[in-house]
Amino acid sequence: MPSTLSLTPRPYRSLLSVPAINPRALDKVPQLACDGVIFDLEDSVFPERKDEAREALRERLPALARDGRTRIIRINDLSSPFAAADLDLVLAVRPDAVLLPKVERPQDILFVQERLDTAGCPPEVAIWAMMETARGILEAGAIAATGDRAGRLQAFVIGLNDLRKESRVLPRPGRAFLVPWLMQVVLAARAHGLCVIDSVFNDFRDEDGFEAECRQGREMGFDGKMLIHPVQIDAANRAFAPSAEEIADAKAIAAAFARQEAEDRNVITLDGRMIERLHLEEAERLLALVQVLENRKTMP
Ligand SMILES: CC(C)(COP(=O)(O)OP(=O)(O)OC[C@H]1O[C@@H](n2cnc3c(N)ncnc32)[C@H](O)[C@@H]1OP(=O)(O)O)[C@@H](O)C(=O)NCCC(=O)NCCSC(=O)C[C@H](O)C(=O)O
Numbered sequence: 001m002p003s004t005l006s007l008t009p010r011p012y013r014s015l016l017s018v019p020a021i022n023p024r025a026l027d028k029v030p031q032l033a034c035d036g037v038i039f040d041l042e043d044s045v046f047p048e049r050k051d052e053a054r055e056a057l058r059e060r061l062p063a064l065a066r067d068g069r070t071r072i073i074r075i076n077d078l079s080s081p082f083a084a085a086d087l088d089l090v091l092a093v094r095p096d097a098v099l100l101p102k103v104e105r106p107q108d109i110l111f112v113q114e115r116l117d118t119a120g121c122p123p124e125v126a127i128w129a130m131m132e133t134a135r136g137i138l139e140a141g142a143i144a145a146t147g148d149r150a151g152r153l154q155a156f157v158i159g160l161n162d163l164r165k166e167s168r169v170l171p172r173p174g175r176a177f178l179v180p181w182l183m184q185v186v187l188a189a190r191a192h193g194l195c196v197i198d199s200v201f202n203d204f205r206d207e208d209g210f211e212a213e214c215r216q217g218r219e220m221g222f223d224g225k226m227l228i229h230p231v232q233i234d235a236a237n238r239a240f241a242p243s244a245e246e247i248a249d250a251k252a253i254a255a256a257f258a259r260q261e262a263e264d265r266n267v268i269t270l271d272g273r274m275i276e277r278l279h280l281e282e283a284e285r286l287l288a289l290v291q292v293l294e295n296r297k298t299m300p
């Protein structure tokens, strides 16, 4: 059974990583138009400053991004000396999700799930997993399956910096040699009803390169992209939102199936194309997302 959490149409077009140690970056969060914020305790925080970063989040997170945007805390990996205190923080401030880096085995998810469950953490606090090691990619299906039967796992996030480092695949436009692994993660996620977020793009001044990678990510089926800099937000929001053509097509499909003559039919013709009820389900999912995005625009 796919996770029920993932069936809620919540937009994840743009998830900005904000170093928990950087107060000026934290100050910017309320003004940013990203769909979610990943408050980072891992790679962007020097080991000697982990306590300070945790304290900043303990103090500031309750007031940050309370406007419906997703609040995620990325903790340090479970084998590090920092993970226990990071999890204590998660239990104290209860973000929408805790993001685990370098997940390699189902047990990594189950360990954190057990910790949250036994501490009485509400089921709405989800677990997200970074897929960024060779073992993690090879085990993607088994890891995704931990989200079944109302497990807390809700999303995968790709981490290409770590994956390139370990695999030694060179960074190249088009990511040709990485695409099979990325698609393996997308497929594993979808098989178990999870969301799936594409990797960061490091060269934040390269607008064309970033837009091309967002387009590619959308075509590959990702729900959105993890970002490192505010300048990347608008392009990601555009690329991962349904286009005007897609919205018009979804509305036409919904209207065609709403006609009386389609009432007892599973297959109809629309503009010379075969349309089945599965296309209606796709159209309804897309229109529900559009509605959520519209509502967000009108929020104060
Ligand atoms: C990459 C950066 C270090 C660049 O910082 P900087 O040189 O300071 O950029 P700018 O001068 O252009 O900044 C302009 C103002 O914007 C604010 N800013 C910058 N980035 C952010 C941000 N992420 N969130 C909020 N605000 C931000 C700056 O503070 C400037 O404002 P002001 O100080 O008032 O002048 C920097 O962008 C950065 O630290 N980015 C995030 C780094 C990070 O989170 N890394 C971890 C995620 S990457 C990852 O997960 C890799 C993955 O694991 C994998 O394996 O692939």
Ligand SMILES: [Mg+2]
Pocket: 043, 101, 130, 132, 159, 161, 162
């Ligand atoms: Mg990483």
